[in-house]
Amino acid sequence: MPAVETLRTDVLVIGTGIGGLFFAIKAAPHGRVLVLTKKASADSNTNWAQGGIAAVTAPDDSVEQHVRDTLEAGDGLCSPEVVRAVVEAGPARVRELMELGVRFSTVPSPPDGVSAEGEPGAPAALSLAREGGHSRRRIVRAGDLTGREIERALLRSVGGLPWVELREHWLGVDLLLREGNGVSQCAGAVALDVREQRLVYVLADVTVLATGGCGQAYRYTTNPPIATGDGIAMAYRAGAVTANMEFMQFHPTALYPADEEPFLISEAVRGEGAVLRRRDGEPFMGRYHALRSLAPRDVVARAIDREMKDHGDEFVLLDLSPIPKETLLERFPNILAECQRRGYDPFGEPLPVVPAAHYMCGGIRTDLRGQSSIPRLLVVGEAGCTGLHGANRLASNSLLEAVVVGGNAAERAGELLQAGPRISHAPVIDPGGEDAAVEAMSATEGPYRRLRESIRRILWDEVGIVRREARLRRATQKIAAIHREFEQLAAGRAYSEGQNEIRNLLQVAALIIESALWRRESRGLHFTLDHPQRDPAFERDTLLVLRRVRDGAA
Ligand SMILES: Cc1cc2nc3c(=O)[nH]c(=O)nc-3n(C[C@H](O)[C@H](O)[C@H](O)COP(=O)(O)OP(=O)(O)OC[C@H]3O[C@@H](n4cnc5c(N)ncnc54)[C@H](O)[C@@H]3O)c2cc1C
Incomplete structure (x- = not known):
């Protein structure tokens, strides 16, 4: 068996979505940062985010209202302290994104909100959208391609930082642990250099998982192929605590078929007046909720699921005809173009849609600074579970969480690097026990x-x-x-x-x-269906941790 090569860095980041990139930029002043990503650098959920990032920037909005909306969506399981801290930090982090070159949509003559340049009362204000569950317009967006714009700007920033090295087609395989005084610390990761077909031990003083969610575990998903829950699985195998993995959010309207090349039809389309119908043309949402097609996401997803099962249909229809053509063209140019590219005529016929796995509210349990239960292992973005989302995520709070926790985690990494002692060259444990032989x-x-x-x-x-x-x-x-x-x-x-x-x-x-x-x-x-009501006895997180069997004792 060939020996496994070893690399050393101060900070290892796995993943190049908003969480990993924002972290890397903020951590760069503290030491050498090596960023690995398993495909091309823009292959991420972030790149597909359409709607935007929720933050309190409008004069008629407030932290209190954003907190309240988030808690209500979370159905009793959010951590109120975490919610408040993330919401409070939101506007400053949005400004930092703008300073890093993200161009959010603006409106020409502002109310006295935060300007596109980050100054109160300056000439152009942010153009804010409203999404389901938000009591105010507070979604900061870049047209209907917000994620792509964020990804573009962050990758560009990272490219200009001498202390940050990004390697594409490097797959994080398992975390490395080092035992000392009865405690396991994270010491880096085993990585697969896919192009060279070799396994490498990457030793790091701080390791950051920014590997995103796991929508690919489901047949229908809005997530791109990278979303296979790698970081969650790696951390669990290494002994980290996971939380609330039962809370997978299903988006009601992915374009059908949604298994090969998924595409999301944003909730904002229903916000502008699109109507859900059965294949026989019957509008059905009135039987499920007073808000009909604009009911909360989980209600709509359940209703569609029920209609599809009751009628043996593979999909339902989203009728865009109530929306004026100019509005469609102005608000959803990318969605229209993508539908047309796939052979649909969104102006002439209703679109076939299905619910699809969209966002994992659970993940690796961390605090607000991304600290997991394993020392020196930080987690940011969708792979983590801070307590912000509880049992249901409020729309557009995920990009917000990634950027807030990503920034906090960079500060934490700086502290860890300064505090020492650094990870030594002592033998590391590879919980996955990979063989060095590799096949493509x-x-x-x-x-x-x-x-x-x-x-x-x-x-x-x-x-x-x-x-x-x-x-x-x-x-x-x-x-x-x-x-x-x-x-x-x-x-x-x-x-x-x-x-x-x-x-x-x-x-x-x-x-x-x-x-x-x-x-x-x-x-x-x-x-x-076995327990259709809420039960106060379950008003707590679902925590799972791998129990290792040592010396024959559990
Ligand atoms: C279609 C769609 C629309 C959305 N719209 C919105 C929205 O409007 N607002 C909002 O707030 N949220 C939205 N979301 C959710 C949001 O985009 C994600 O939660 C967020 O982008 C996650 O960011 P992240 O940095 O945690 O992970 P990601 O952006 O998913 O990045 C994960 C990175 O890790 C890499 N990776 C994974 N495993 C490995 C491995 N083993 N080794 C190396 N690299 C690895 C991936 O290649 C990728 O680079 C949307 C999601 C989708 C799919």
Whole structure:
């Protein structure tokens, strides 16, 4: 077996979405930062975010109102202190994004809000959108391509920093731990240099997971292929505490079919007047909620799921005809263009849509500075769970959380680097125990493709929008069977990218199912027909941690 190569850096960041990039920029003054990303640098959920970033910038808005809206969406599980701190920090972090070159949409003559230059009362004010659950217009946006603009500007900034090195096509595989005085500390990560097909130990004083969410665990998702929950699985395997993994947010309207190349039809389209109809043309939302097609996201997703199941339909329709053509063209140029590129005529026919897994509210438990339960391991963005979202995320609060916690975590990293002592060269433990032999195989080819599709189908069918305990138990067995099949398959092969992805999807699937089984009530995004009401006994987080068996004792 060839020896594994070793690299050293002060700070290792895994992931190049908003969380990882913002962190890297802010951490750069504290030391050398190595940023790894498994595909091209812009391949991220961030790049697909359409709506925007929620922050209190309008004169008629207030921290109190944003806090209240967030708590209401979170259905009793938000941490009020975390919510307040994130909301309070929002406007300053939005200004920092602008200073880094993000060009948000503006309106020519302002009320006396925060200007596009970050100055109160200056000539151009931010153009704010309103989204479901927000009592005010407070979504700072860049047209309907906010994420792409943020990603562009942050990548450009990172490119200009001599102390930050970014390597594309480097896959984080497992965290490295170092034991001392009975405590495991994070000492970096095992990474796969995909192009060179070699495993490398990257030793770091501070390691940051910014690997995003896990929508790819579901057959229908709005998330791009990178969203396989790698960081969550890596941290769990290393012994970190995970929280609230049952709370997967389903977006009601992804363009059908949503499995190969997913595309989201923003909630703002319904905000402007689009109507949901069954395939036979019947508008159905009136039977579910007084706000009809504008009901909260989880209500709409459940209603669509019910209609599809009751009528045996593969999708429902989103009728854009109530929206004036000029409004459509002005507000949603990218959505229209993408629909047309896929062969739909959004002006002439309703669009087929399905609900799709969209955002993981749970993740690796951290504090407001991204500190996980493992010393020297920080987590930022969607991979983490700070307590901001509770049982349901308020729209556009995720980019906000990533940028606020990303900035805080950079300060924490600076403290850790200054405090010393640095991680020594003592032997590290690789909890995954990868073999140094590597073979090139992606999860979309060969024997792994079938396993990947099976996992996604099981979660969609058995652990979806409306749940039942019996189905969750069936899912546990099915996932365990796939796990056995996977282990047999993996045992005979060298390490590969595809193997890694299936391993992580299996891990994340198991965490989602176990968390869902534990919560014997319905709250926020978790709805089970066996316990359709909220139960005060479950007004707490679902925490899971891997128990290692040491010396024969559990
Ligand atoms: C279609 C869509 C629309 C959305 N709209 C909004 C919105 O309007 N407002 C809002 O607030 N939120 C929105 N969201 C959610 C938001 O985009 C994400 O929560 C946020 O961008 C996550 O940022 P992140 O930095 O945590 O992760 P990501 O942006 O997902 O980045 C993760 C990074 O980690 C890399 N990575 C993953 N695993 C590994 C590994 N093993 N090794 C190396 N690299 C790895 C990926 O390649 C990627 O670079 C939307 C999401 C989607 C999918």
